[in-house]
Amino acid sequence: MLNQRPMEKDDLFKLEFLQAGRLSPDSKTVVYAISRYNAQDDKDYINLWLVTPATKTTRQLTFGKVVDANPQWSPDGKTIAFISTRAGAPQIFLLPVAGGEAKQLTTLKQGVGGGPVWSPDGKRIAFTAGAAPEAMPDRTKPYRLKRKVYRFDAMGYLDDALQDLYVIDVAGSAPRRLTRDGYLNVSPQWSPDGKELLYLAMMSPDTPRFQAGLRAVTLDGQKRDIVWNWGTVMMAKWLPSGKQIVFAGQPLDAMMGANNDLYVIDAAGESGGAQPIKRTGTSAVGLGGGLQGDMPSAPLYADGLHILDDHTALVRVQAAGALTIQRIGISGGDSVETVVAKPDASVMLLDASSTHMLYAQSSFNNPTQLVISDIEGSSEQALTSLNQQLLSERQQPTVESLTVTSADGTGIDAWIMLPAVGKPPYPTILYIHGGPWGAWGNIFSFDFQMLAGAGYAVLFVNHRGSSGYGEAFGTAIQADWGNLDYQDHMAALDLVIANGQADPDKLGVCGISAGGFGTCWMVGHTDRFKAAVPENPVTNLLTIYGVGDIGEVMARFMGGKPHEVYDNYRRCSPVTYAHNCQTPTLLIQGEMDFRCPAEQSEQFYTILKDNGCKVEMLRLPGSPHGGSIAGPPIIRRAQNEALLEWMNRYVLGK
Structure with missing residues (x-):
């Protein structure tokens, strides 16, 4: 083509990158996040967009020099919760889908670390946050270290970077702190009945970095161990019935380079005498894995585990030089089936419902695009055309x-x-x-x-x-x-x-x-x-x-x-x-x-x-x-x- 030239070093800052994507509860609409570079400020900003696949209509939801991240639909599909820097420290905001201004929900001095996660009834939101500024130690004065792992990359000294679980009423109230135990508590997931939160507990004062446990906590702060002293739990989800929990990870005695596998455990957890059952024994490559890309795009690091029903999960799996989506049987005999695999691209699962899948797609010559398909991986439709020009x-x-x-x-x-x-x-x-x-x-x-x-x-x-x-x-x-x-x-x-x-x-x-x-x-x-x-x-x-x-x-x-x-x-x-x-x-x-x-x-x-x-x-x-x-x-x-x-x-x- 005439007037083409090779890629140059400054072109990195002319590219747009996909940062998130979520299906609405009825799977008819998708909210997604795009980052763009602003040369005047020499910074990246993120805004939210909405697309309706059936009509191919797209509209921008948020604007300005802000970072609007991790959009999440309310159960009734009327509101999108997201984390934004528009008020300074990251806070949770609520945006009516039908139109109107975003309303600030949290006002923590330290800001919000992770979330938001809607409760099944849409009345509460769970999130994580660190310590308030006044509770932080003064690092200009002499101090002692006692943790086995006392600092961590991109976080700093762990005593300064721990996260705890909070719940806040959507109608408005002070947030309730549910954990206070010296762990890095992340990735909260509501139980189907809305009575407990499942979460990963990491960075114990006495255990190595990769020994991450799985716990549940009630809304009054009562904790119990689901998977503890077992090994490394990377991600976990409740089954819709609430009777079992699915998680991916490795036992403590696994060699580095060994497969990660999918397990099921009764919701009673280890505290109730339950033990994990492996569900990927027939998989040659296990779960997860990841390709090293050089681009600031969050889907590269998405957990890629989504539960369809009590019997089936969708997971991201690296198979040789491609990222694929596989369907794993949670009950019955071993069942591992590839649903989406492409010879010329990798796909990173972002969300799924009973009828649709949403994933990011990347290739050697194209950063990331947002794609929707039916639950069998057919009837694909590209929802974005980022960087096309x-x-x-x-x-x-x-x-x-x-x-x-x-x-x-x-x-x-x-x-x-x-x-x-x-x-x-x-x-x-x-x-x-x-x-x-x-x-x-x-x-x-x-x-x-x-x-x-x-x-x-x-x-x-x-x-x-x-x-x-x-x-x-x-x-x-x-x-x-x-x-x-x-x-x-x-x-x-x-x-x-x-x-x-x-x-x-x-x-x-x-x-x-x-x-x-x-x-x-x-x-x-x-x-x-x-x-x-x-x-x-x-x-x-x-x-x-x-x-x-x-x-x-x-x-x-x-x-x-x-x-x-x-x-x-x-x-x-x-x-x-x-x-x-x-x-x-x-x-x-x-x-x-x-x-x-x-x-x-x-x-x-x-x-x-x-x-x-x-x-x-x-x-x-x-x-x-x-x-x-x-x-x-x-x-x-x-x-x-x-x-x-x-x-x-x-x-x-x-």
């Missing part, structure tokens, strides 16, 4: 799927994104995903688009240890990071060079988190790359066990604690080999990253400096672990510009 004016890269044979004969999925400009063989960037129990796949990544727009091919590989391929694949690098995963990446790189797609003399490597680990590992073991950009990397497994917020996860990955399997930590740490590095390396580090703290980058930086390797470090003030993906524009812009400039300088010699 901008994308029509950009040259689209092409993506080829690759089947890689690794050194030991194992088949590995990989893809190469080929630029619309230039000729092969292309300068090529190996981009390594995080996790390592994570994956690449058919989902939008702005970094990929930006690099392809600058003339690079981008190679991305689902190495062993990735999610979406079953337990044997996901646990293959247990206590052996840097071995099979390294071999898989090298085999993929050799393949695209042999295919004439990648220029062997113009190679770069990059990645965030465990992708940063892989990047640092690469440059300590090979000199075939001209440039490296590890972001928020893991470089020393011994020290991250103590300073990271998920140290016990490292112990699960390594097969024990450092004093038990010391050599595993030393052998699998990139700092052990950093003195070999001759590759110009730019470390990008969020200064408020508590997942992979700055000392991980600093150790690697110092060793490279001391051994004469070209190295620089970009510091991102106030940025947590994922700040360059979903953080403020100033942080996302800095990462984009630095990544491109470093590759251009050392891969292309510009």
